[in-house]
Amino acid sequence: MDALTLLKQDHDKVKELLERLEATTERGVKTRSELFATIKGELTVHETIEEEIFYPELKAHPKAKDIVLEGYQEHHVVDLLMGELEELSVEDEAWGAKAIVMKENIEHHIEEEEGEMFDKARSVFDKAELESLGERMAARKATAQQEFGVPASS
Numbered sequence: 412m413d414a415l416t417l418l419k420q421d422h423d424k425v426k427e428l429l430e431r432l433e434a435t436t437e438r439g440v441k442t443r444s445e446l447f448a449t450i451k452g453e454l455t456v457h458e459t460i461e462e463e464i465f466y467p468e469l470k471a472h473p474k475a476k477d478i479v480l481e482g483y484q485e486h487h488v489v490d491l492l493m494g495e496l497e498e499l500s501v502e503d504e505a506w507g508a509k510a511i512v513m514k515e516n517i518e519h520h521i522e523e524e525e526g527e528m529f530d531k532a533r534s535v536f537d538k539a540e541l542e543s544l545g546e547r548m549a550a551r552k553a554t555a556q557q558e559f560g561v562p563a564s565s
Contacts, residue, residue: 414465414536414544415529417552421457422521425450429514436507443501447510451493452561454517458486459555460548468536468544475531482528485520489513 428450435443462483470479492513499506536544556563 412545412549413538413541414548415532415541417545417548418457418461418465418529419525421453422525425453425457425517426521428453429517432510433514437502437504440501443506447496447501451497452559454489454493455559456552456555456561458490459559460551462486464548464551465544469528469532472531472535475528475535478523478528478531482520482524485516485523489516489520492516 428446432443432446432450435446437443466479466482469475492509496506496509496513499509532541553563555561
């Protein structure tokens with residue numbers, strides 16, 4: 412599987428989880444807690460493969476450097492929001508609003524990646540390079556899932 416297909420599959424899974432999270436209320440404590448833990452695990456693994464493999468390879472190309480630097484910053488903002496959400500009770504009235512802000516940040520990030528960043532990747536990597544990157548990323552994803560205790564994606 413090529414790198415972009417792997418990332419797109421991760422994005423689709425996280426977007427679906429975020430939609431489910433947004434539909435929860437303060438009364439759905441167990442559901443909200445479980446969904447947040449799942450999203451946090453998925454994003455941690457996803458950020459790992461992007462930041463350890465995909466971003467450094469893409470950043471090496473001058474045309475792609477700025478979009479990659481922006482990607483790192485967007486990860487940082489989401490990590491801050493997730494940290495704040497972890498500190499709050501899922502029953503707190505501010506939790507839902509903060510979760511929606513996190514969702515919107517993630518969706519914006521995905522949109523930019525799948526647009527401008529993927530276009531840049533296609534222009535600087537050939538098909539074989541994208542396949543090779545995808546193989547490295549899939550292998551690292553498997554070890555990251557074990558490392559962070561995240562169940563393997565179905």
